Amino acid sequence: MLKRILFLIVGILAIGTVGFGVFAWRPSLAKVPQPTAASFSPALVRKGEVLASAGYCASCHTVRGGQPYAGGYAMATQFGTIYSTNITPDRKTGIGGWSEAAFERAMRQGVRRDGAHLFPAFPYDHFSKLTDSDVSALYAFMMTRAPVVADERNPTIPWPLNIRALQAGWKLLFFRPGRFAPDATQSVKWNRGAYLAEGVSHCGACHTPRGSLGAEKRDQAYAGAAIDGWIAPSLGKTNSAPVPWSHDELVAYLSTGVSQYHGTAAGPMGAVSRSLSKLPPADVAAIATYFASRNGSAGQEAKATAALRKAAASEGIGLGLQYDPAARLYAGACASCHYNGKALNPLRPDLALNSAVSMDDPTNLIQVILHGVSAADGAPGVVMPGFSGFSDADIARLAAWLRKTRTDKPAWADLQNKVAAIREPGRAQGKGE
Ligand code: HEC
Numbered sequence: 001m002l003k004r005i006l007f008l009i010v011g012i013l014a015i016g017t018v019g020f021g022v023f024a025w026r027p028s029l030a031k032v033p034q035p036t037a038a039s040f041s042p043a044l045v046r047k048g049e050v051l052a053s054a055g056y057c058a059s060c061h062t063v064r065g066g067q068p069y070a071g072g073y074a075m076a077t078q079f080g081t082i083y084s085t086n087i088t089p090d091r092k093t094g095i096g097g098w099s100e101a102a103f104e105r106a107m108r109q110g111v112r113r114d115g116a117h118l119f120p121a122f123p124y125d126h127f128s129k130l131t132d133s134d135v136s137a138l139y140a141f142m143m144t145r146a147p148v149v150a151d152e153r154n155p156t157i158p159w160p161l162n163i164r165a166l167q168a169g170w171k172l173l174f175f176r177p178g179r180f181a182p183d184a185t186q187s188v189k190w191n192r193g194a195y196l197a198e199g200v201s202h203c204g205a206c207h208t209p210r211g212s213l214g215a216e217k218r219d220q221a222y223a224g225a226a227i228d229g230w231i232a233p234s235l236g237k238t239n240s241a242p243v244p245w246s247h248d249e250l251v252a253y254l255s256t257g258v259s260q261y262h263g264t265a266a267g268p269m270g271a272v273s274r275s276l277s278k279l280p281p282a283d284v285a286a287i288a289t290y291f292a293s294r295n296g297s298a299g300q301e302a303k304a305t306a307a308l309r310k311a312a313a314s315e316g317i318g319l320g321l322q323y324d325p326a327a328r329l330y331a332g333a334c335a336s337c338h339y340n341g342k343a344l345n346p347l348r349p350d351l352a353l354n355s356a357v358s359m360d361d362p363t364n365l366i367q368v369i370l371h372g373v374s375a376a377d378g379a380p381g382v383v384m385p386g387f388s389g390f391s392d393a394d395i396a397r398l399a400a401w402l403r404k405t406r407t408d409k410p411a412w413a414d415l416q417n418k419v420a421a422i423r424e425p426g427r428a429q430g431k432g433e
């Protein structure tokens with residue numbers, strides 16, 4: 001009897017495995033001769049160049065100081081590190097032998113030319129929404145880049161999660177392939193913005209929280225999420241910026257990296273605004289239209305005016321002769337640049353207006369104090385020095401003081417440990433304090 005049950009279980013498992021194997025199987029698509037540059041119209045290549053910028057292909061597919069698009073960029077996920085691949089047209093190590101059909105399948109379905117499933121660290125769940133002509137333009141752009149020889153690096157994801165066929169199960173659970181479906185009740189501009197934001201620019205990949213298996217939670221779109229040691233703030237009604245993000249503020253932030261009434265695009269957002277600055281202004285405005293319609297900023301001028309007045313009133317707090325150690329730190333380290341007494345200087349964000357100070361989570365403020373803002377992030381060429389020489393206690397004291405004097409929000413808990421964790425991400429995990 002026991003034997004029979006065992007046979008049955010083994011049988012079911014075998015059939016299940018074979019069935020899953022059949023379900024997960026994708027054909028390998030044959031290599032094709034390299035298309036020549038002349039086979040693509042210059043206009044199509046130019047269009048692809050703009051789309052590649054809108055999709056930040058270079059930021060994920062290039063290591064610091066490396067050849068553009070040659071891959072090897074490490075992406076930390078909760079399961080291990082995944083490396084981007086070489087998407088230059090090198091025939092052996094890149095995508096040189098890929099037909100447009102193979103490229104399209106990768107972009108829309110997350111399947112490699114050889115039939116293996118790709119991990120969703122590659123945001124194909126967003127690229128799936130691209131129109132055919134946009135995929136063609138991206139193909140034309142990639143195939144006309146200089147080929148670079150660069151071998152693939154294997155992910156450090158442990159067995160069995162590294163079995164690519166299992167990604168078919170992930171896709172079954174979470175992936176909804178399909179083109180972008182315009183909303184007929186909205187304007188052409190809104191739909192253009194939605195198409196770019198949901199598709200090639202995949203704003204949700206950072207701004208939408210993910211579930212335990214790493215899929216974006218659809219019912220919490222743009223609610224804010226942790227990404228690479230930073231917090232990508234909510235882009236909806238729960239955004240905590242004192243001045244609501246109007247259409248014009250979004251345009252300024254997304255296309256120049258600086259918004260007068262908010263702050264600058266630092267951390268992982270730096271590369272985003274740098275890339276979006278290459279888009280036609282109408283496209284950035286369309287993205288702004290889409291988010292301004294979702295975040296309820298219309299008609300909030302009174303709220304903005306009140307926030308600005310309040311910020312101006314808090315400007316002088318901490319200046320002058322000080323005995324409070326936190327205020328002294330501020331006066332010594334920050335006020336010389338951040339004092340906006342006479343007029344707002346968008347290049348030195350007003351800390352009473354900056355989301356980093358008003359968010360529920362102190363992470364971004366700690367990041368900025370520790371590491372500053374590099375010339376490449378935020379306003380191009382503008383630098384804020386980092387203060388990593390300050391002790392954890394001093395940074396915690398300063399952050400708590402800014403929170404108290406610049407906002408009405410509750411104090412942040414456990415600040416000093418958070419500073420330690422952000423200063424040394426690896427070590428803090430095992431500390432267990
Ligand atoms: C958020 C980071 C990220 C962005 C942005 C990104 N990619 Fe990737 N891409 C990856 C990773 C990681 C892989 C490898 C996934 C794997 O090994 O399963 C990948 C794989 C690919 C592949 C499959 C290539 C192969 O050799 O297997 C193609 C094609 C590709 N990306 C094209 C693009 C294009 C075109 C863009 C811009 C429109 C882009 N990617 C933007 C991270 C990214």
Ligand code: HEC
Pocket residue numbers: 197201202203204205206207227230231232233235239240241245250253254262264265266267268269272287291355356364
């Ligand atoms: C690679 C991850 C990433 C992507 C992709 C991304 N963002 Fe961000 N975003 C962030 C992070 C991190 C911040 C916080 C930056 C800071 O504090 O300086 C941020 C900040 C912002 C802010 C400022 C919010 C505030 O209250 O301060 C806006 C607005 C924004 N992003 C819009 C967008 C839009 C629109 C897109 C898509 C076109 C997008 N982001 C794509 C990571 C990302």
Ligand code: HEC
Pocket residue numbers: 258262263264265266330333334335336337338347348349351354356357365368369373374375377378379380382383384385387398
């Ligand atoms: C030497 C001038 C200087 C000093 C000193 C300075 N900052 Fe800054 N800070 C800047 C500039 C410039 C920017 C904008 C950077 C950019 O856009 O590239 C900035 C940006 C910021 C931001 C906004 C980042 C964002 O994502 O929007 C915060 C928060 C901030 N500083 C906090 C502080 C604090 C706290 C101190 C004191 C510990 C301090 N700064 C000291 C010049 C300074």
